[in-house]
Amino acid sequence: MNRPKIVAIPARDEAATLGPCLEALANQRDDRITAAVICLNNTTDDSLGVINNKAPRLPFPVHIMNVTLPPERACAGVARRMAMERAAGLAGPDGVLLTTDADAEVAADWLARTMAAIAQGGEVVAGQAEIDPVGARRVPAHLHAADAAECAYAALLDRLACLLDPDPADPWPRHSDHSGASIGVTAAAYARAGGMPDVSLGEDRAFFAALRRVDARIRHAPDVRVIVSARTEGRAPGGMADTIKRRMVMMDPYLDDRLEPAVDAARRARLRALLRPAWEAGTAPQDLRRDLRLAADEFDFVLEPRYFGEAWARAETLSPILVGRRVRVEDLANETAIAVAMLTNGVRNGAVSAPARPAGTALPAAE
Numbered sequence: 421m422n423r424p425k426i427v428a429i430p431a432r433d434e435a436a437t438l439g440p441c442l443e444a445l446a447n448q449r450d451d452r453i454t455a456a457v458i459c460l461n462n463t464t465d466d467s468l469g470v471i472n473n474k475a476p477r478l479p480f481p482v483h484i485m486n487v488t489l490p491p492e493r494a495c496a497g498v499a500r501r502m503a504m505e506r507a508a509g510l511a512g513p514d515g516v517l518l519t520t521d522a523d524a525e526v527a528a529d530w531l532a533r534t535m536a537a538i539a540q541g542g543e544v545v546a547g548q549a550e551i552d553p554v555g556a557r558r559v560p561a562h563l564h565a566a567d568a569a570e571c572a573y574a575a576l577l578d579r580l581a582c583l584l585d586p587d588p589a590d591p592w593p594r595h596s597d598h599s600g601a602s603i604g605v606t607a608a609a610y611a612r613a614g615g616m617p618d619v620s621l622g623e624d625r626a627f628f629a630a631l632r633r634v635d636a637r638i639r640h641a642p643d644v645r646v647i648v649s650a651r652t653e654g655r656a657p658g659g660m661a662d663t664i665k666r667r668m669v670m671m672d673p674y675l676d677d678r679l680e681p682a683v684d685a686a687r688r689a690r691l692r693a694l695l696r697p698a699w700e701a702g703t704a705p706q707d708l709r710r711d712l713r714l715a716a717d718e719f720d721f722v723l724e725p726r727y728f729g730e731a732w733a734r735a736e737t738l739s740p741i742l743v744g745r746r747v748r749v750e751d752l753a754n755e756t757a758i759a760v761a762m763l764t765n766g767v768r769n770g771a772v773s774a775p776a777r778p779a780g781t782a783l784p785a786a787e
Contacts, residue, residue, distance in 0.1 A: 424454045424515035425531065426507040430499030430600075431458055431522035435465040437649065439474055444525040446478050450532040454515075457506045458522075459485040461499035467522075483510070496521075497623035500600060501616040508607055508615070515607045520646060524549070524601045527645040534604040534644050541589060543609035543637045546628070547602025547644035548595050555650030569752055570675055576759035577685045583766060584689035585696075589637035596678075600624035602646040609636045625678075633729040674746045681745055682759040688742060692732055699723055699731045712739040 427445060431438060438458075445453055456478075460467055468486060475482045485502060489495075500519060507517050516538060520526055527533075530547065537545045556564070578596045600623065610616075612634045617626040631638060680688075694708050704719045712735060714722065722734045736742045747755055 423535075424511045425451070425535070426511045426515060426517055427453055427456045428500065428503035428507040428517060428519045429456065429458045429522050430461060430496045430503055431463065431467055432461045432494075432496070432499070433463055433465045433467060434522035435467045435470045437523040438467055438470045440525050441520070441522055442471070442474050442478060442482075444528075444530075445520075446480070447528055448526075448531045449528045451535055453480045453518075453531060455481045455483060455507075455510055457483045457485065457503045457510070459487065459499040459503035459506075461496070462488055462494045493620070495620040496600070497620045498618065500623055501618055504610070504616045508610060511607045513607055513611075516604060517607060517610055518604045519600055520603075521601045521648060523649040525552075525647045526602065527647075530602070530644060530646060533641060534602075537639045537641045537644070538604065538606065540639075541637060542639035542641075543606045544628075544631055544639065545604040545644060546595075546598055546638065546640045547604075547646050548597050548640075548642055549599045549601040549646050549648045551650040552647045559650055566749070569756070570679070573675070573747075573752060573756050573759065574679055576756065576763065577679065577682065579763060580682070580686050580759060580766075581689040583763075584686060585693035587638075590639050593642050594640040595642050596640060598625050598628045599648075601648050602644060603627070604644075605631070605636075609634075612636065629733075631729075633727060633733050635727045635729045672749065674748055675752065677744070677746055679747055681747055682755050682762060684745055685759075686762060691735075691739075691742070695722075695732060695735060696728055699728050711741070713741050714739055 429441065434441075442456070445456060458471060463486070468484065471482060471484055483506060485506060487499075487502065489498060504517060504519060507519075508515075511517055516535065518531070518534065526547075534545045534547065551559070574596050578594065579592065582590075582592045582594070603624065609631060613627070613630040613636060617623055617630060619626050628638065679685075691708075691711060694711070698705055698708055699722075702723055704716065704723065709716070709719045712719070712722075714735070718738050722731050722738065725731045725734065
């Protein structure tokens, strides 16, 4: 079936990057984009002129939304939602929605590989973003080294999760990026999740959280690639550019807030794996309830939802053992060593498990 494939792009003052972005979408191999939707949000440069000049030579139509939003709404998150909603209307119930950034250039096989992952059963495909080599040279070497160490730790935690709680829709190898620079989602899964969340910052992570709550089959495809800029003057407050600029002045004291101590991450994956069959059976094993430190009525509440993802979200909200703790940058090397040891022991012993906490001991306080 030749499904409609609509790309949604938020843009603000991107006259310098929209041309290459659209050319990359036009130069896709082995598949073709049906249409693109670009939401220009409070744009003051010649972004509209760039699009109008480029559009007649593109192999797909471009739908332009030129909006002026109030200051508190003038952000990439709102613009992406608006573009995705228009794209959903164009795609229809059997279509596929894709999104990228106006300063990104997708690989020539980006669409074909995204659609291949969907053909293999995925409902959502997360691509992997790489910084463009030219821009990367403007970033100090110590920031590259810090980012590489953090990414390596994230991969170790993801490998632990993959071993403790395997996901048939997302086998290893995979990655853990949830970037708006490269997302593909079926129109059906998009609707089931309630669409792109209406948030000003972090809409991509919020979208994946919503997709997980409705058990969408998510594939973190390592062969779906996109190149993004490494500029330090961004258009989206709180985005990558702001992060780079801030860290050039002073490093953050903590890792990204999605990363936690290795033992916590392993315990989280193990408990998630144990909760799934309990949810399917609608039962409340005493040992699991004790491990989660939930009262009987709380556990019943956890088991109620139609989707396991929502059940797990409730467990994470209610269980004190699942309160997230952040990792200090100064502790990264030690946490990395712990994660490596856990994986090494797991390979040798045939199972990975988090060390048990002695009964009656207090949980470390969230920082």
